[in-house]
Amino acid sequence: MNQPAVVFAGGGTAGHVNPLLSTVAALKNTGLEFVPLVLGTKEGLESELVPAAGLEFLTIPRLPMPRRPSPDLVRLPVRLRRTVKDLEELFAERGVKALVGFGGYVSTPAYMAARRLKIPFLVHEQNARPGMANKLGARWANTVALTFPGTPLKALHGKTEVTGLPLRPEILDLAARLGDSEARVLARAAAAEFFGLDAGRPTVLVTGGSLGALFLNQTLPSALLKVSETVPDLQVVHLTGKGKAAEVSDFVTESGLGDRYKVLDYLTEMHHALALADAVVCRAGAATVAENSALGIPALYVPLPVGNGEQALNARGVVEASGAFLLNQKKADPTAVAESVAAMLDPERNAAMRASAAVAGTTRGAANLAELIKEVL
Structure with missing residues (x-):
């Protein structure tokens, strides 16, 4: 029987990548047999840290949300739809059974693709004030996990728990x-x-x-x-x-x-x-x-x-x-x-x-x- 594939989406800085890597290690320590796939961008620190950890690294284009009207803002919907479609195909091809998102640019299209494919997913929010990606993900997530008790983020239809931050x-x-x-x-x-x-x-x-x-x-x-x-x-x-x-x-x-x-x-x-x-x-x-x-x-x-x-x-x-x-x-x-x-x-x-x-x-x-x-x- 094939082992289930689990996608871990996040990156940018060590502050986001390290909790992701620690979570993969902790899940392995439970004895669960699974295939970890880490989703990030070529520009982020994950492009160095994930391969160094011996994990399979998959990349998508960096999709920042422009703060002001600009050509990038006009192009964003098209680029986002294309990335979500590519992830749907990738998730289906790899037989992904669950997604764990840590916020940031990478997580938004991953949450959208998982929702369209009805793949269960979990959101982890690192900060006491949640980011835009995780606010979106919490609307559809099976579970929302928080670092700090006072974080104003809850799963709209699933459960919410304070887990703390996965440490190095x-x-x-x-x-x-x-x-x-x-x-x-x-x-x-x-x-x-x-x-x-x-x-x-x-x-x-x-x-x-x-x-x-x-x-x-x-x-x-x-x-x-x-x-x-x-x-x-x-x-x-x-x-x-x-x-x-x-x-x-x-x-x-x-x-x-x-x-x-x-x-x-x-x-x-x-x-x-x-x-x-x-x-x-x-x-x-x-x-x-x-x-x-x-x-x-x-x-x-x-x-x-x-x-x-x-x-x-x-x-x-x-x-x-x-x-x-x-x-x-x-x-x-x-x-x-x-x-x-x-x-x-x-x-x-x-x-x-x-x-x-x-x-x-x-x-x-x-x-x-x-x-x-x-x-x-």
Whole structure:
């Protein structure tokens, strides 16, 4: 008997591709025999990550929704109909039995094709504020899965469940080690050795993601200089984003912060930074919030002040649970940031925030989603 084919649609950034790949792995771990087909575009990061994971990769044209009247907007309906028709033929030819969509450009035509063929499908919404593709998909989906409890998205005719975000395997591995007191000590010691720092000193991680965050790079060095006045043994790991380390490094040198302020533009071994961190200062993307919470790391979230405001909403749950702080960028001057960081480093407050963050987060996002997929099948 042929194994059922399951399509996983999504891509664009690592924040969308990684949950997709984690879900495929979790579904395999259930013992289900199936053929995974990953649908994406040639332009997205999925074109690199999916083949590297050993999965079959299928592409469609990128179909962005133009924000203003333009020739692309006029051509969109024709291009969308053509892509949906091509997917109908592909799904029928490959014997697709279910679709799992993660939103974005790729998911819209996939949802439409699955609906026309009466193929059951599941929608996973990563952010606290749903995107257009998943709003459309939720009208027809058998199941809608959410990362955050407060997300205003429900299956019109199916069921809706909060699963959490499917996390990367390295984050799950680190969470398991941090949950064991002996393994936690070993992980922290290894991380300190990696950076040339002291495992016994309070450590702050600053990160704006792979691209960095100019505001954090400009604000945090001054703020952490203030913190070091009351926490003299403070250590910092600051990830600036590729090619953006020079200005921060110059400030560290001029301010005499010394060798205990490590400046890196990019870090492949992110698990070391998270294992050593007593607190994190960062943006509030869905993956960042989900990972910090699952690891039980207190965080100061400074949401990106553009887009539709989803970053602030992503952090709302863990902030309300007292596992993190939220600071609007307009109010995030060095003094305000320093006050929040100093509070997170207080030993008693830090322990309480760790426990609260862990309760707000989950490491079972991929496993929960895999069970829902099995139900759909």
